[in-house]
Amino acid sequence: MPGGKAGTLVAANALDLHVPQGEVFGLVGPNGAGKTTTLKMICGLMTPTAGRVSVHGVDVERHPEEAQRYLGYLSDFFSLYDDLKVWEYVDYFARAYKMEVAAISGRVDEVIGQVGLEGKRDSFIAGLSRGMKQRLGIARAFVHNPPALILDEPASGLDPKARHELKQLLLKLNRGGTTIFITTHILSDVEEICTSVGIMEKGRLLRCGPLAAVMQESRGARHIRVRLAAPGFALAEWLAAQPGVSDVKPGDAGAGAEFILAGDDARTSELLRALVAAGAPVCGIQESGEAFEQLYSRLSSGETM
């Protein structure tokens, strides 16, 4: 999908993205990064200037109605038909996605149950709370049981409880085999539910892949903390003299230190062996992990700003 442009602004540029089946893919980036444009191109709501989008092997631009069979979409800002009842709304989209007429009634009730709106089945949408409407929107998106769900900021504006319920629902759907493509500003959610991730800024994809791999690949340096059994060894001085070690901070009343090590696992192991051989009574070592949030802010500010 190499590009989509609006006016003079390049909203998504040279985008080459493949999301395997069964993944929960999180696309993150600041406002205006091109996330929504990307999602709209995937759903066929926008046509890329050049390149193509295919879902389940179906070209979205050439066979839009066929591609929609495999897609469920929820946009960030949306309304529902307030003059319909909850079941009528879900029923409308079940028909619009051309489900078997005989199966629609059962599926409508099943979907309403899955999003926890059984008690509101016959209520008018106008009377639902924000969280309920959000859940109904998701129900609409997966009523036709699509293999892929495309959700644009689904958790925005929800209270913590509703957000938690939403995450549980998405995980449940994913366990059932649904691929989920989600954009969000809530980075802790990405770590919690996403199996792969893409970081986007100014229309370009900075990093993309399985979450663990992205974290590992992006980790230029390791934050390591060493603890000694007793003070007496000049740990800070010894570390400062080692190649690849920087930012050494003594701690634990002379019985420990924190430092940054440039290198991979082998280099860490080598350094530890040397430390023990130098006579340091090492009793603990801890690598402090970088949260996705830190990684994201480092990438977005360091590489593109």
Added chain:
Amino acid sequence: MIPLFSNPEFIRNCRAQLRPGRLLATLVTVALLSITIGYAIHAGDDDGRGEWAKTLLVTSLSFQLVVLGLAGGLACGLSIYREREQNTFDFQRVTRMTPMELALGKLFGAPLLSYFITLCLMPAALVGAAVAHTPPSFFLTSMLFLILGCVVFHALGLLLSLFSPRGGTGVPGALLLLFLPVMAMTGVSESRSGVAADGPWAGIAFVMEGTWRTETAVDRSGALYTPSEWTDLIFGRPVHHVPVLLVLYATFLAWILLALVRNLKRDPVDFELYSPAQSVGLLCYLNFVTLAFYRAREWGPLGYLVPAQRATVFLLFLGMNLVLLFVLGMSLLHNREQSRRRVYERGVGKPDWIEAVWPGAYVLLAAVAVALLVITRFELAPQLPGTLDKGMAAFQVVFLVVALLRDLFYFQWMKLRRSRYPFVSAVIFLGVFYVCSGVLLSTLSGLGSRQMFLLSSVPIPWAVLGMDQQAWTEGGVLWFTILAAQLGLCAVFVMLHRRQLAEMAPSAPSAPAEAEAA
């Protein structure tokens, strides 16, 4: 395709609009109104000849027309616009409904409440028809006119709704403005054209004064004419007005639906009313209809209609087609996104000339097609009096088409410029240019009339419509110099357009990038 009664959009509208409580309230209100109006009409019938029944019938049909036409038209005019404002329209675009299914669901679904009110008014209309001994065929034909005419109006409302910009509130007003001429058209009687009343009100006229007979007569100049409004002349042959009107409604509905269906699920950036081939087809169709019904008549010195002069007919069709060609050309102009996509499709390198002269080729094709149609029609009708200098006529056509292309190339270039409202700027600049040219030329009226005529044709090309034989002969080779000047201006705008396209073209990959890709 899904049948209408299983169409999800139609069902949604049924559920939303036809709730039992609302239906009951509407039914009771309309019944009370019908009874009150019926009683008032009956009580006012003093002579006891049963005229009240006809009045009741016409009143009921008029109410039905206003409710279905105006209220239904407004419902359609707001339907897509409102969905876009509420961000619900995208969800319909990503469903598996085809554009035709979605369009039909909206066309018949959005005005459902108007249909219900029309149905509630039916008992009053039926009572009037029965008491007035109106033949059932007349009543049914009247209803057919009324419904089909309103459906055309509804489709137009949907199209306006689709093309109305977000945040704009002009759709209801535009529809109201449209409704008035549509209604007014019904009063037009056959004079110049061979077609009678053609608005939905024709249905009411038919139930009152219609006939199934076709009638023709010969006027004092020996030409065939139709004394009855229910007889049309197509290429000089009498045909009953009812099938003519039904065919006209159906074809116009088809054209509107075509535009609706090809754009309904598109990204608004890619909106294109018709494809170039369809636009040429529409232009030919409009000319065909005009030519079929056109009766070249004008008021003679003795106060009755006489055959029009050949030159008058030529100028009429030339003027009409220039307007249509301009509209066609404007509807084909590309915006930046469309141009960029085409440039990307053609790949790296300078944009080719075919793209740079857009939409010139289609406008020329349309001009040739229309010219052939018009020439064929009038060459086969040698009864037109007067003479027409073919050389001058050909020059006028070529000159005006080139001038039209000049303006279209200008608009196409301006539309690709980087500014907030490039097209609006282009319209304003051209408007200012024409106004200034007009003012300036009027102050130079001290020049001789021949020089003025030639001079004014450069900035204001349509001045050549007023060219006569003397001006043509006296101008001589100078006319071709002016034509060359217009062509030169066309070339300038094409070059500017090409430069804009070149800026959009994807740049060639650099050598290191190519190596990396390899």
